[in-house]
Amino acid sequence: MAERDWYGVDDYISRKLASGDEALDAALAANAAAGLPAIDVSAPQGKLLGLYARMIGARHILEIGTLGGYSTICLARALPADGRLVTLEIDPHHAEVARSNIAHAGLADRVDIRVGPARRTLDAMRVAGEGPFDLVFIDADKPSNPDYFAAALAMARSGTVIICDNVVRDGRVIDAQSTEPAIVGTRALFDILASDARVDATAIQTVGSKGWDGFAIAIVK
Numbered sequence: 001m002a003e004r005d006w007y008g009v010d011d012y013i014s015r016k017l018a019s020g021d022e023a024l025d026a027a028l029a030a031n032a033a034a035g036l037p038a039i040d041v042s043a044p045q046g047k048l049l050g051l052y053a054r055m056i057g058a059r060h061i062l063e064i065g066t067l068g069g070y071s072t073i074c075l076a077r078a079l080p081a082d083g084r085l086v087t088l089e090i091d092p093h094h095a096e097v098a099r100s101n102i103a104h105a106g107l108a109d110r111v112d113i114r115v116g117p118a119r120r121t122l123d124a125m126r127v128a129g130e131g132p133f134d135l136v137f138i139d140a141d142k143p144s145n146p147d148y149f150a151a152a153l154a155m156a157r158s159g160t161v162i163i164c165d166n167v168v169r170d171g172r173v174i175d176a177q178s179t180e181p182a183i184v185g186t187r188a189l190f191d192i193l194a195s196d197a198r199v200d201a202t203a204i205q206t207v208g209s210k211g212w213d214g215f216a217i218a219i220v221k
């Protein structure tokens with residue numbers, strides 16, 4: 001299938017199964033108006049995240065990389081009324097836009113946005129004994145993926161699902177000679193997923209409005 005058809009099929013899927021969502025459409029519009037980069041998950045991907053959360057009955061979710069809160073909204077909607085989602089963001093402007101988008105979606109009561117470098121926030125969370133989380137979505141700076149995965153594991157329980165976005169990157173993930181920090185970080189994550197006996201994992205390539213990329217998904221044994 002020609003590459004251009006990815007977009008048509010993604011558009012078809014979005015229109016059929018993931019459209020007409022006022023809060024998500026408003027979030028994307030607010031992100032664009034505020035100058036945020038359009039690097040959120042796509043509508044079908046966001047829906048998939050929410051479905052995963054519902055499939056496992058998630059009550060506590062950790063997200064690393066908020067941007068304007070698009071994926072946050074998709075995940076937080078899957079929570080029960082007393083559920084909680086903690087999302088970590090380094091950029092105060094992104095966090096401010098996300099806060100507004102999340103409030104507009106009616107989810108402010110269950111989402112906790114923490115601003116600062118995620119590694120530092122995660123260290124503080126571990127020291128404070130936070131967790132266990134039922135689902136962790138890793139979607140921030142890719143070179144730090146191995147550290148974020150380690151932190152997710154430290155705040156997990158048996159059955160926790162850990163999802164990591166952008167692990168294919170137009171196929172560049174198979175370039176063992178790459179010095180691109182995001183590729184080096186992603187390949188290091190694959191090494192951990194392959195060798196860490198505490199998890200069972202796979203990765204799935206995706207094509208669509210966000211190009212050629214993929215998710216890794218792991219479950220803690």
Ligand SMILES: C[S@@+](CC[C@H](N)C(=O)[O-])C[C@H]1O[C@@H](n2cnc3c(N)ncnc32)[C@H](O)[C@@H]1O
Pocket residue numbers: 039040041064065066067068069070071072088089090091094116117118119139140141
């Ligand atoms: C790909 S975007 C997240 C997209 C979001 N998950 C969504 O799909 O709507 C990555 C976000 O991670 C943030 N980020 C980058 N480095 C970070 C770090 N060291 N700590 C926390 N957040 C970081 C960026 O500012 C950006 O907002």
